Amino acid sequence: xxxxxxxxxxxxxxxxxxxxxxxxxxxxxxxxxxxxxxxxxxxxxxxxxxxxxxxxxxxxxxxxxxxxxxxxxxxxxxxxxxxxxxxxxxxxxxxxxxxxxxxxxxxxxxxxxxxxxxxxxxxxxxxxxxxxxxxxxxxxxxxxxxxxxxxxxxxxxxxxxxxxxxxxxxxxxxxxxxxxxxxxxxxxxxxxxxxxxxxxxxxxxxxxxxxxxxxxxxxxxxxxxxxxxxxxxxxxxxxxxxxxxxxxxx
Amino acid sequence: xxxxxxxxxxxxxxxxxxxxxxxxxxxxxxxxxxxxxxxxxxxxxxxxxxxxxxxxxxxxxxxxxxxxxxxxxxxxxxxxxxxxxxxxxxxxxxxxxxxxxxxxxxxxxxxxxxxxxxxxxxxxxxxxxxxxxxxxxxxxxxxxxxxxxxxxxxxxxxxxxxxxxxxxxxxxxxxxxxxxxxxxxxxxxxxxxxxxxxxxxxxxxxxxxxxxxxxxxxxxxxxxxxxxxxxxxxxxxxxxxxxxxxxxxxxxxxxxxxxxxxxxxxxxxxxxxxxxxxxxxxxxxxxxxxx
Numbered sequence: 001x002x003x004x005x006x007x008x009x010x011x012x013x014x015x016x017x018x019x020x021x022x023x024x025x026x027x028x029x030x031x032x033x034x035x036x037x038x039x040x041x042x043x044x045x046x047x048x049x050x051x052x053x054x055x056x057x058x059x060x061x062x063x064x065x066x067x068x069x070x071x072x073x074x075x076x077x078x079x080x081x082x083x084x085x086x087x088x089x090x091x092x093x094x095x096x097x098x099x100x101x102x103x104x105x106x107x108x109x110x111x112x113x114x115x116x117x118x119x120x121x122x123x124x125x126x127x128x129x130x131x132x133x134x135x136x137x138x139x140x141x142x143x144x145x146x147x148x149x150x151x152x153x154x155x156x157x158x159x160x161x162x163x164x165x166x167x168x169x170x171x172x173x174x175x176x177x178x179x180x181x182x183x184x185x186x187x188x189x190x191x192x193x194x195x196x197x198x199x200x201x202x203x204x205x206x207x208x209x210x211x212x213x214x215x216x217x218x219x220x221x222x223x224x225x226x227x228x229x230x231x232x233x234x235x236x237x238x239x240x241x242x243x244x245x246x247x248x249x250x
Numbered sequence: 251x252x253x254x255x256x257x258x259x260x261x262x263x264x265x266x267x268x269x270x271x272x273x274x275x276x277x278x279x280x281x282x283x284x285x286x287x288x289x290x291x292x293x294x295x296x297x298x299x300x301x302x303x304x305x306x307x308x309x310x311x312x313x314x315x316x317x318x319x320x321x322x323x324x325x326x327x328x329x330x331x332x333x334x335x336x337x338x339x340x341x342x343x344x345x346x347x348x349x350x351x352x353x354x355x356x357x358x359x360x361x362x363x364x365x366x367x368x369x370x371x372x373x374x375x376x377x378x379x380x381x382x383x384x385x386x387x388x389x390x391x392x393x394x395x396x397x398x399x400x401x402x403x404x405x406x407x408x409x410x411x412x413x414x415x416x417x418x419x420x421x422x423x424x425x426x427x428x429x430x431x432x433x434x435x436x437x438x439x440x441x442x443x444x445x446x447x448x449x450x451x452x453x454x455x456x457x458x459x460x461x462x463x464x465x466x467x468x469x470x471x472x473x474x475x476x477x478x479x480x481x482x483x484x485x486x487x488x489x490x491x492x493x494x495x496x497x498x499x500x501x502x503x504x505x506x507x508x509x510x511x512x513x514x515x516x517x518x519x520x521x522x523x524x525x526x527x528x529x530x531x532x533x534x535x536x537x538x539x540x541x
Contacts, residue, residue: 083427097443
């Protein structure tokens with residue numbers, strides 16, 4: 001079974017159509033990169049999978065979005081519970097103005113009272129998975145905002161990992177970071193792939209080529225091309241894709 | 251090619267004049283404030299003493315202190331603020347964080363703005379009709395406090411709305427993205443981060459309520475009652491009305507005028523104190539929350 005699937009998905013915001021009949025599927029433990037020029041619908045597509053578009057006035061969807069074969073827009077699905085199963089990392093690091101420890105524990109504390117011992121364990125594991133543990137293990141009580149930008153972004157990844165999501169969404173997670181922090185996060189993604197399925201929006205085509213297994217190219221709300229990353233960049237099928245990856249627009 | 255960095259730009263006279271004018275106006279504001287306080291100190295400073303603050307008035311207001319109106323004012327205003335802060339913050343939270351931004355939202359906003367424009371004496375009349383007469387609570391601390399809390403609502407609602415919408419939307423979204431419900435996001439992120447601005451608003455509102463005279467006239471303030479209230483259903487003296495009484499009704503102006511200025515000085519002093527406390531609290535809490 002596919003980890004996630006979009007079946008003929010179209011999305012409107014009021015009268016503006018943002019996605020046109022998009023279909024794709026991704027197996028578990030793979031990384032999918034979404035690329036395309038600004039306003040092409042890649043962020044809208046990403047946010048379908050944790051229903052973050054629900055808040056945008058006039059949002060409307062046709063078609064089906066499935067995670068593990070389950071239709072997440074079915075009326076019986078609770079969007080809040082869905083978001084606990086799908087982690088999200090944003091473009092700008094968004095640590096809460098609490099301690100490092102409390103940031104990572106945030107998602108755990110939203111659920112029914114877990115024993116503090118379990119929370120401590122999970123926080124430690126998440127920080128290790130996010131390759132941040134060695135840098136913060138002696139200052140877990142320090143404010144998260146005292147960390148550097150790159151560390152803050154890894155903290156946000158740890159925060160998403162702590163609740164053990166089944167899918168992780170990342171919206172340009174490195175575009176606000178310096179090259180060294182970016183490299184660290186890319187390394188981290190390769191590790192995380194073993195346990196998680198990841199969908200990542202990126203503006204950076206080299207990044208897509210470096211880290212992803214599959215790449216989807218969007219333009220003006222249409223999915224132009226979708227395929228294995230290595231074929232995608234070496235042998236694009238669609239002339240628009242060729243034009244984009246060779247840098248002729250965007 | 252030389253950069254000509256040493257070349258003088260043509261003088262911008264318009265800008266210079268504007269800067270001067272704006273500066274002069276702000277300084278004159280400060281001078282005006284200092285003038286008012288200075289005048290009060292000059293006319294009323296000599297009656298100020300520990301005894302003035304802690305003892306009741308004697309000889310038909312011609313001697314003694316202002317303890318009963320001082321205590322009464324603090325009672326009524328504190329109670330009014332408790333009620334007003336609770337209702338105002340809840341309404342502000344609803345408008346800023348929860349209400350669908352449709353017709354009902356615009357209607358409530360319109361009502362709040364209208365409330366803000368109603369003269370305070372009308373609030374007094376409303377309090378008289380509702381609390382004093384219809385509900386039968388008489389002229390009492392309860393009636394007066396509730397009337398004042400209504401008066402404070404528009405300010406407190408606005409303040410809460412601004413405090414909540416001032417919290418970074420990125421953080422609210424991050425919390426939603428973590429699987430927090432809107433209510434959980436409100437309690438754990440939005441409210442927590444809005445506290446410094448909320449408290450500033452409460453303290454400033456308290457300062458404003460302390461000086462209100464018209465709404466307390468018919469609802470709570472006693473003309474002469476040199477005792478301390480034993481229950482919220484009793485009337486009490488209050489500072490603004492006491493000031494009015496001292497100025498208008500004395501037969502021995504030489505004795506009551508300095509007391510009136512002393513009373514005014516106490517009122518202004520409390521307000522300045524509250525403003526200072528608000529500034530300090532805000533600064534400290536902000537530092538604590540790193541916002």
